[in-house]
Amino acid sequence: MRTQVAIIGGGPSGLLLAQLLHRKGIDTVLIERKTREYVLSRIRAGVLETGFIELMRLAGVAERLDRECLIHDGTLFALDEEIFHVSFTQTTGRPVVIYGQTELTRDLYDAREAAGAKIFYQVEDAEIHDADTQKPYLTFTAGGEATRIDCDFIAGCDGFHGISRKTIPLDVRQEYEKVYPFGWLGVLSETPPIDEELIYSCSQRGFALCSMRNRQLSRHYIQCPLSDHPEDWSDAAFWDELKRRIPQQYADRLVTGPSIEKSIAPLRSFVTEPMRWGSLFLCGDAAHIVPPTGAKGLNTAASDVHYLYHALCEHYLEKSSRGIEEYSARALARIWKAERFSWWMTMLLHRFPEQTEFDLRMQRAEIAFLRENESARRVFAENYVGLPY
Ligand code: RFL
Ligand code: PHB
Secondary structure: OEOOEEEEOOOHHHHHHHHHHHHOOOOEEEEOOOOHHHHHHOOOOOEEOHHHHHHHHHOOOOHHHHHHOEEEOEEEEEEOOEEEEEEOHHHHOOOEEEOOHHHHHHHHHHHHHHOOOEEEOOOEEEEEEOOOOOOOEEEEEEOOEEEEEEOOEEEEOOOOOOOHHHHOOOOOOEEEEEEEEEEEEEEEEOOOOOOOOOEEEEEOOEEEEEEEEEOOEEEEEEEEOOOOOHHHOOHHHHHHHHHHOOOHHHHHHOOOOOEEEEEEEEEEEEEEEOOEEOOEEEOHHHOEEOOHHHOOHHHHHHHHHHHHHHHHHHHHHOOOOHHHHHHHHHHHHHHHHHHHHHHHHHHHHOOOOOOOHHHHHHHHHHHHHHHHOHHHHHHHHHHHHOOOO
16 A cells, blocks of 8 residues: 555544645545544543644634634632632733543544545554655554555654654654653543633642533542552542642532543653654654643644644645755754743642752742733743744
8 A cells, every 4th residue: 555644643643634634635544553432532631722723724623623612711820728810812812722632533533534534443563664765664454454555754643652753763862851750630520610711729738720621521630649540539539639729719619520530640741852754753742742731732742733734735735845854843942842831830830749848939939920920921821822833
């Protein structure tokens, strides 16, 4: 089998890239290790930058998103019993959009399947060959059959545990990593959100976040030790701890209910350089990870897709290799800024094991500065709504 762009990974990065290229008449084949149902069962991101929405519109898949999403003009910060609002729109003119990763992935799968896309599910033993040449190819097994795809380019959209990044030789690849000494215990529940907007809470007992997917579906998180397991946390224990980490007036009006999903995610900052090796491009979590505190994971994947989509269009439609040559540098320039913001927000709001009284005072002073200073709020808002592509 032959295609122009072979895409590894049927998460949001791979699907969005495939759909955008399809609209420009560029042929793709996508392979995914799991089933579509499995990919859709993973509960992940919920906050989208407007740049992501523009890409979804360009891909022709924003109809349901535009209809069902929630628009947030700002967010709330709590420091123990104090709470304050930071507006995004007042300083940047842009809001953020609430629409779950599950829903947008479903929209992308529906669009790809309606277009008769070539997607192989449940592939095994995928391998990348000759990525440093102009004749790369993929081999894998699907439905018990060994398959080979020859192509011009390979997009490695296969997440942090995929094969693409590891295909780049160690003497070419440089990795940067910071692992945080705690995780986030997340609970999804069919309950109304506590407020119109998100609440990021820094409390003596650790970080908490009140988020949502829609007006009937809430997503809450609490910082927890990495040694904890979701089974250790009954629903009652989770709600109890969450209430102790948010201001009393909000705890009093929290509507609790049975969890429909409960999981613990470790927190990590990670970047690999370069993001291109010959004909292989890394995209999304395959190249970088952020801690979820700044809601940047999915949004950085989208900016990679933007640069790679334009690079491939320039190659096929304008016969220019400039976008391809510059892909890695362009993508990384934005990634590092999102890494900085996510790291900053993580350091600002969590409790750390070795934290001294001095460190705690630094956190409190920085949060107070954010509350009081318009320039600080503007810097926060510009980063949160997303830096320009
Ligand atoms: P994904 O979504 O991981 O998709 C990669 C896909 O590649 C497949 N795959 C392979 N397919 C074929 N052959 C192979 N050898 C393969 N190896 C892997 C996988 O099955 C998978 O379907 O990466 P993508 O598309 O780059 O999208 C990135 C986003 O998913 C990610 O950045 C965010 O979800 C990160 N993230 C969050 N981001 C936020 O902005 N807010 C959040 O609240 C948030 N929560 C999360 C998260 C990531 C999590 N992970 C990865 C553990 C919570 C969790 C638990
Ligand atoms: C979420 O709704 O899952 C979410 C929102 C904001 C974050 C992280 C996760 O910073």
